[in-house]
Amino acid sequence: MTDARPRPSLSRAGLAAIGLLGALVAALLIGSPAGLQLANPDRSAVSQFRSAIAGIPADATVLVAFDPDIGTYPEIRFAVRSVLDDLMAHGAGLAIISYTPEGRALALAELERLRGGGAPASRLLDLGFRTGAEAGLVISVGSVVPASASGALADLLRARGGGLHAFDLALIIAGGDLGPRSWIEQIGTRVPGLPLVAVAPTSLRPELEPYLATGQLAALLGTLRDDTGYASSLESPAADRPPGSLAILVGMLAALSVLLQAGSRGIRARLRRAVGGRERW
């Protein structure tokens, strides 16, 4: 006996998903055609960020608070690697710390990448994972270098007091629960001399814009277009795959078509109700 029941066919949503996947694959294979530029032509955010980095001393120590979210990290990864490479090119020593478990996992991967890429051990320090969310941040003001940390950078930070006052700049890689807002609220008020700059996914931009306007945040890369603009402004771009501009365009058009379809369906339903109501009347 064979099963006579018909096999469930693909729904319209499933077909649409296959179509979108196919279109994105094609867009990625085609690449970024000339004339289609993802980088933001308005370079004010990029200039602000670059001048914040240019303003640090030659042998600066930079604290990298690495707390992105796995779901949004692909959006900012290109910019994060570009900023880290830019800081290394400026001769800065990077001390990487995480206050969220997700951030710690991604920080370890990036530390391995930096070490594998030949970053000198004397300018790279793993400060590990700190618990306690906001409380952990506040504790870091007085002490951020663990007892087990060793090396030239750890010694330098201990000589400068071992807390957040020992740094010339704090770079916040945002996306997780503990982002630039927490840094501004907890650290900005306790260590006002420490400039805070951030790389954040687009969804956080509305929340961070007011802090940028008041100067509580010295610079922000908060959109995919600014991220790409920053990377393209560097002399040697990061060794990472830049986001495909055509693929992003295709995805945006697909989202717009879904929006228009839903909108027109709503309008049609309202019209139908209105016409039906008039006939009943």
Next chain:
Amino acid sequence: MNDLFAADAAGTAGTWVAALLTVVVFGRLLGERRVFALAQYLLAGLATGYLMVLSVREVLVPRLLDPLVNDAGGRPALWLAVPLVVAMAGAGYLPRRLAGVPVAMLIGGIAAFALGGAVVGTVLPQLAAGIVAPTGATAILNGLIALLISGLVLVSFLHGAPRRRLGVGAAAVGRWLLIGGLGAWLGYLLVSRLALMVDRIGFLLFDWIGIGR
């Protein structure tokens, strides 16, 4: 290349596992549920295991056990943490009042830090920044529009209070403005999710299949 996997055998195995799981997750779009559920269980299990390893390796051992073992009298306050950790770990077996002590301390501490920080770091500086002397017609217009939108949205939150016709209309406008704001924020979120999807497809094409390598 996303460079999250090294070029050795372990990296190759990692790339294959990640690629196959990505295909499984994309399979959900086509209606495949059983294998997708396995991927979900795997994610939950791995996340729990990772948190366990992280808390033992990077918190309990280096910050609690090592200092107590190496210098038992050096930091007496750490001894207070031992019963709290034990109460937290055995919360399911202890009376609620006892197990609730570390949780209450945790929540109270976080709330106190968050509230204090929000007032000193956000509310006061943003209020101060909002009170600016008018510098031009555009600035005044922008300020008035911001004030109007904020007022209307706040009116839409007044539930239960008796309102006249004007108040009801203002609340309706405020609600639509709120929905508009949420829509704009969802648009921002869409960019993040779209970048994630493009990145995953790029991973399959370039890192796994090896196109253009």
